[in-house]
């Protein structure tokens with residue numbers, strides 16, 4: 422629904438000038454710059470907004486109430502975060518240029534609503550399946566956990582930007598691939614892909630914020646706290662695998678009480 426609204430009410434009126442820029446820059450540089458600018462706004466811009474409460478040591482609205490941000494640890498994490506950010510951009514752009522058809526870059530032919538809804542649904546299903554099982558493997562295989570995924574879990578109480586504080590192999594396999602898999606398989610339009618990756622980056626910085634501004638009811642924060650729960654994005658596969666667990670203070674949508682209230686009964 423968000424994709425549809427954004428594409429038809431925000432993007433469509435701008436298709437003409439975006440198409441003109443694409444024609445002026447050429448496919449390669451248009452893809453590079455549009456990816457870099459949109460990801461900078463979503464990851465560093467929204468990431469900053471979501472990091473402000475932690476940077477200001479705000480207590481209200483924290484998911485893990487007894488934890489606060491170690492600013493020196495965050496500074497130490499930023500070089501790897503920057504490396505992954507740039508590497509992810511370059512890899513994503515290279516894959517799109519190599520595998521997307523020319524029609525993906527044609528701004529005279531934006532996808533219609535039904536195509537967009539179908540593509541968005543498939544992107545989400547493929548992302549959920551690939552991210553969940555790759556992530557679960559990284560936890561269950563002791564060697565893979567120690568060599569690769571443990572780095573991301575050094576942050577037991579995360580802050581927005583550490584969403585991509587991880588081994589570069591993990592960033593490619595677990596973060597980049599699940600997001601670009603659907604668009605590449607379907608040959609989606611680059612404008613729709615930009616919306617998808619932008620929303621994905623805003624989502625991942627929000628769920629790593631450490632505050633209830635996250636849009637997953639604290640699910641991924643609880644994964645950082647407990648390690649062996651909530652491997653997925655939406656929670657559907659976690660429910661099926663018996664690994665779904667919300668943190669203290671989350672809203673239990675089955676009866677609209679908070680998890681804390683339910684435990685107190």
Ligand SMILES: [Zn+2]
Pocket residue numbers: 573579584629641645
């Ligand atoms: Zn995480």
Ligand SMILES: [Zn+2]
Pocket residue numbers: 556560570574644648
């Ligand atoms: Zn994990």
